[in-house]
Amino acid sequence: MHSRALKSLILFVCLGVPTLALAVAPRIGPSPPATQAEVAALTQSIRDAQSSGDNAWVLVSAALVLMMTAPGLVLFYGGLVRRKNILGTMMQSFAMMGLITVLWAVVGYSLAFGAGNGFIGGFEHLFLRGVTLAPNPNYGGTIPEQSFMIYQLMFAIITPALITGAFAERVKFSSMSVFLCLWSLVVYCPMAHMIWGVGGILNFANTAARWPVFDFAGGTVVHITSGVSALVCALYLGKRAGYPQEDMQPHSMVLSFIGAGMLWVGWFGFNAGSALGAGPLATSAFVNTQFAAAAAAITWVITEWLQNGKPTALGAISGAVAGLATITQASGFVQPMSALAIGAIAGVVCCFMVFRVKKFFGYDDSLDAFGVHGVGGTMGALLTGLFACSAINAVFGKNAAGSPNPAGAIDGNWHQVINQAVGMGIGWALAIAGTLVLLFLVDKTMGLRISASEEAQGLDLSQHGEEGYVLN
Amino acid sequence: MLKIEAIIQPAKLDTVKEALIEAGIEGITVLEARGHGRQKGHTEFYRGREYTVDLLPKVKLEMVIADAVRDKVVAAILGAARTGHIGDGKIFISKVEEAIRIRNDERGEAAI
Numbered sequence: 003m004h005s006r007a008l009k010s011l012i013l014f015v016c017l018g019v020p021t022l023a024l025a026v027a028p029r030i031g032p033s034p035p036a037t038q039a040e041v042a043a044l045t046q047s048i049r050d051a052q053s054s055g056d057n058a059w060v061l062v063s064a065a066l067v068l069m070m071t072a073p074g075l076v077l078f079y080g081g082l083v084r085r086k087n088i089l090g091t092m093m094q095s096f097a098m099m100g101l102i103t104v105l106w107a108v109v110g111y112s113l114a115f116g117a118g119n120g121f122i123g124g125f126e127h128l129f130l131r132g133v134t135l136a137p138n139p140n141y142g143g144t145i146p147e148q149s150f151m152i153y154q155l156m157f158a159i160i161t162p163a164l165i166t167g168a169f170a171e172r173v174k175f176s177s178m179s180v181f182l183c184l185w186s187l188v189v190y191c192p193m194a195h196m197i198w199g200v201g202g203i204l205n206f207a208n209t210a211a212r213w214p215v216f217d218f219a220g221g222t223v224v225h226i227t228s229g230v231s232a233l234v235c236a237l238y239l240g241k242r243a244g245y246p247q248e249d250m251q252p253h254s255m256v257l258s259f260i261g262a263g264m265l266w267v268g269w270f271g272f273n274a275g276s277a278l279g280a281g282p283l284a285t286s287a288f289v290n291t292q293f294a295a296a297a298a299a300i301t302w303v304i305t306e307w308l309q310n311g312k313p314t315a316l317g318a319i320s321g322a323v324a325g326l327a328t329i330t331q332a333s334g335f336v337q338p339m340s341a342l343a344i345g346a347i348a349g350v351v352c353c354f355m356v357f358r359v360k361k362f363f364g365y366d367d368s369l370d371a372f373g374v375h376g377v378g379g380t381m382g383a384l385l386t387g388l389f390a391c392s393a394i395n396a397v398f399g400k401n402a403a404g405s406p407n408p409a410g411a412i413d414g415n416w417h418q419v420i421n422q423a424v425g426m427g428i429g430w431a432l433a434i435a436g437t438l439v440l441l442f443l444v445d446k447t448m449g450l451r452i453s454a455s456e457e458a459q460g461l462d463l464s465q466h467g468e469e470g471y472v473l474n
Numbered sequence: 475m476l477k478i479e480a481i482i483q484p485a486k487l488d489t490v491k492e493a494l495i496e497a498g499i500e501g502i503t504v505l506e507a508r509g510h511g512r513q514k515g516h517t518e519f520y521r522g523r524e525y526t527v528d529l530l531p532k533v534k535l536e537m538v539i540a541d542a543v544r545d546k547v548v549a550a551i552l553g554a555a556r557t558g559h560i561g562d563g564k565i566f567i568s569k570v571e572e573a574i575r576i577r578n579d580e581r582g583e584a585a586i
Contacts, residue, residue, distance in 0.1 A: 249525045251518060310519045320521060357522030370521060 049144075053137070056144045056279040060153050063275025067156035070268035071163050072096050077261030078323075079167055082369050085253040087171045088470035090461025094170075094178060095163035101183050102162065106155045113191035115141065115154065120203035122192045140200040140207075142278030153275060154194070161190050161224045167369030168232030169239050169450075172457055175465040177448040181440055189231065189436035193429060194223050204425050206397055215425030216390050216397060216409070216418070218287060219276035221331020221382035222429045229327075229376020230433035233367060238441045239450060241366035243457050255315055262319035266295055269326045273333035286394050287333040290341035291326065294333075297345030298325020298352075305353045317353070320374060324352035327378030332386040335397070335409060340389035347385065352377050380426055387411060387422035475570040475583060476544055480535045481507065481563040482555040487533050493554035497546050499537055501586060507534040512560060532563065538570050538586045 036044075076092045083091045102110065107130055116123030127133055130151065138147040162182040169178070196202040197217045206214035217223055242250070252258060273291040277284035302321025303313045328348035329341055336344070356373035367373060390397070390410025398407035398415075408415035444450060451457075456464035463469060482490055487504065494502060508529040515528030539547055548565060556562055575585040 246523070249527075251520050251523075251525045306519070306522065310522065310524075312519060314519055316520055353522075361522070 053144045057149055059280035060145050060149050060275055063271035064153040064156050066268045066271025070265050071160045074261050074264035074268050075163055077257045079369055081254040081257030082252045083170050086460025086462055089468055090465050091170055094166040097179055098159045098163045102159045102186055105183055106158055110158055110191055111151050114194040115199050117200055120201055123195045123199055144279055157220055157224055158190055161228045162186055164228035164371055164375055165232045167371035168236040168367050170368040172242050172451055174452050177444050177450045181444045184440050189227050189432055193227050193432055197223050213421045213424040215421055216335050216386050217331050218334035219273040219330045221379045222425050225327045225375040225379025226429035227433045229372045229379050230430050231437040232371035233376055234434055234437040236365050236367040245366045266322055273330060277334060283334050289338050290329055290333045293338055293341040294325040294329030294345030295322045297342045298349035301346045301349030302353045305350050321349045324348045324374045324378045327375045328382040331382040335386055335390040335395045337391050344385050348378055383422045383426040387419035475538055475573055476541055477538050477568050477570045478547055479566040480551050481532050484531055484533045486555045489554040490551055493550040497550040503536040505534040507532045538573055540583050
């Protein structure tokens with residue numbers, strides 16, 4: 003009885019199920035062609051799916067880049083100053099999150115990404131007029147333009163915040179705020195427009211551009227402009243009282259360490275987010291970011307280990323930041339092994355700049371904004387021309403045979419190194435000229451430097467009436 | 475009554491504290507301090523700059539004791555804090571005029 007039931011079950015499975023399957027299978031034969039409306043609906047849903055993926059990554063990246071300013075940079079710089087200046091130093095960066103945001107909404111975005119001319123955007127997006135939730139084909143065609151706008155804002159915030167490392171512990175809060183707001187309009191917006199803006203003279207997407215520059219995530223736009231301006235600020239303002247005779251060692255390496263860790267993590271948003279989508283290019287930039295940071299941290303530490311006999315914690319985190327600043331420009335253009343090489347070079351060169359060159363010239367770039375960001379950015383600009391590879395990013399399109407046109411020197415396009423040098427030169431020139439003029443204007447009208455007694459008291463008390471650490 | 479001030483290596487705080495409890499000391503105040511005696515400082519490197527740090531981290535213990543336990547306390551600190559190297563610290567002993575317990579106004583040795 004039992005075995006008969008089993009047999010009939012097996013029979014049913016072997017015969018019945020396929021029959022049943024045949025019965026429900028669609029009839030074989032010509033199906034009616036999809037209507038145009040159906041094709042359009044399908045196309046739209048595919049577009050929506052890509053948009054939601056890309057938009058998710060760009061929004062997360064925007065948040066990551068904001069995290070680089072606070073708490074990343076805020077802690078990194080805050081730990082490096084003396085304890086009486088921690089709040090003042092933190093406020094200098096944090097103020098940018100407020101001020102530049104408002105400025106960006108009113109006029110900054112328009113000046114950077116409006117049509118305008120080859121050098122600066124126009125006023126058509128004043129008060130974000132016309133910046134909607136629809137994609138702008140010029141700026142990441144799959145994401146709402148407001149996503150692009152808010153993502154770019156985070157770059158506009160961190161760039162002036164980086165400069166504050168040069169005039170740490172001795173600048174008036176009011177004058178610094180005015181100076182950096184003006185700087186954002188006079189230096190940052192034009193530079194961003196020239197390289198990334200529609201019709202920009204250095205924008206490789208602009209076929210009329212004479213010197214197409216590869217700047218994936220802002221090596222020139224962010225790091226050269228901020229680093230070089232930092233050097234000008236350090237020279238204009240002069241040294242801190244007591245520098246270099248007095249000891250001014252970092253008051254909390256622990257804070258700096260946490261901040262540097264956040265910078266590294268945030269940099270994935272900075273570089274990989276600059277793909278403006280969640281595709282393979284974002285992966286490439288992500289991988290390159292990690293590789294360069296790691297290589298630079300190692301080479302900086304080894305360099306100083308050989309020089310001073312100890313591998314310092316500050317060396318490790320400074321090296322990582324130098325590697326990150328240097329790979330920024332190249333992140334979406336180069337092979338992973340090139341990123342390792344770029345990072346390795348960055349660690350050694352930036353270490354040398356900070357250890358030797360600064361001492362030789364005697365300027366007080368207090369937190370090494372120039373030595374790390376200016377030098378890293380400059381090197382990154384040139385190394386991108388050397389290592390840019392069309393297999394990673396077919397920047398110049400494809401030829402008639404369907405293979406990508408050469409991108410950098412590694413592909414045989416040596417001319418790209420010259421293009422990169424032109425972009426770098428314009429970045430340096432604009433940063434030096436703009437910063438000098440603005441420093442002069444603000445100094446003559448408001449005064450830049452705090453008084454000697456305020457400096458002795460510290461920024462926290464003299465500028466903000468607060469203390470970072472109290473005893474109670 | 476005597477006041478004992480002992481400046482010791484931070485790493486020795488736990489052993490000294492235990493030795494003092496064993497010696498019957500009930501009240502003790504511990505301060506983080508920086509200073510130097512004959513011991514020279516050390517050098518630190520921050521981004522290639524050499525800093526000479528001559529004020530080294532120390533721990534300072536303060537306690538007020540009855541005259542009778544003076545030798546016992548000194549022996550306890552010496553035994554627990556000594557490594558034999560330069561930088562082990564010092565002990566200072568001074569007379570105390572009065573001790574007052576704030577809670578109930580007790581005076582003298584009863585207050586310590």
